Amino acid sequence: MIQQIYPSVAHDFRYELNKDMHFAAAHFIPHEAAGVCANMHGHTYFVNVTIAGDELDEVGFLIDFKELKRAIHGAFDHTVMNDHPAFTNMYPTTERVAAYIWQAVQQKLDDKPNGARCLQVFVRETPTSYICYRPKASDFRG
Numbered sequence: 001m002i003q004q005i006y007p008s009v010a011h012d013f014r015y016e017l018n019k020d021m022h023f024a025a026a027h028f029i030p031h032e033a034a035g036v037c038a039n040m041h042g043h044t045y046f047v048n049v050t051i052a053g054d055e056l057d058e059v060g061f062l063i064d065f066k067e068l069k070r071a072i073h074g075a076f077d078h079t080v081m082n083d084h085p086a087f088t089n090m091y092p093t094t095e096r097v098a099a100y101i102w103q104a105v106q107q108k109l110d111d112k113p114n115g116a117r118c119l120q121v122f123v124r125e126t127p128t129s130y131i132c133y134r135p136k137a138s139d140f141r142g
């Protein structure tokens, strides 16, 4: 939820950016183990991304907050998550949504010269269920 306290991630970088956002989307998990979640249903997803780095860009940003919103909210808001290209071969579980968001955000950061890293992606799917995704060191380029 926006304004909630998120799990913190230990690091030694000078700057830490956090961006909260939410989006509305539908999904379904067409597997017999998913029970009623096999039926199309909707959520308001709450997302927090944590980005850290030692250097800022020429503007003074680790990355523009607005660029993060475009990459995540822009990809999913008012969509059926199963129709997203990232989920053509897999179900859009909260775990996979969080992993996708990490990849999309880190790709944006890799396109910039200041070497920032996405250290954590928090995705809340329901009032009682959330996933916290943290990359391995080997997931980063270079």
Ligand SMILES: Nc1nc2c(c(=O)[nH]1)N=C([C@H](O)[C@H](O)COP(=O)(O)OP(=O)(O)OP(=O)(O)O)CN2
Pocket: 029, 037, 092, 093, 094, 095, 125, 126, 127, 128, 129
């Ligand atoms: N590990 C996962 N388990 C489940 C996922 C998931 O993405 N990862 N998803 C679902 C469903 O999509 C469902 O929307 C969420 O389930 P749940 O937390 O059970 O929702 P409730 O609101 O019914 O939770 P209560 O705490 O029981 O009210 C299911 N599992």
Ligand SMILES: [Zn+2]
Pocket: 027, 037, 041, 042, 043, 125
């Ligand atoms: Zn669901």
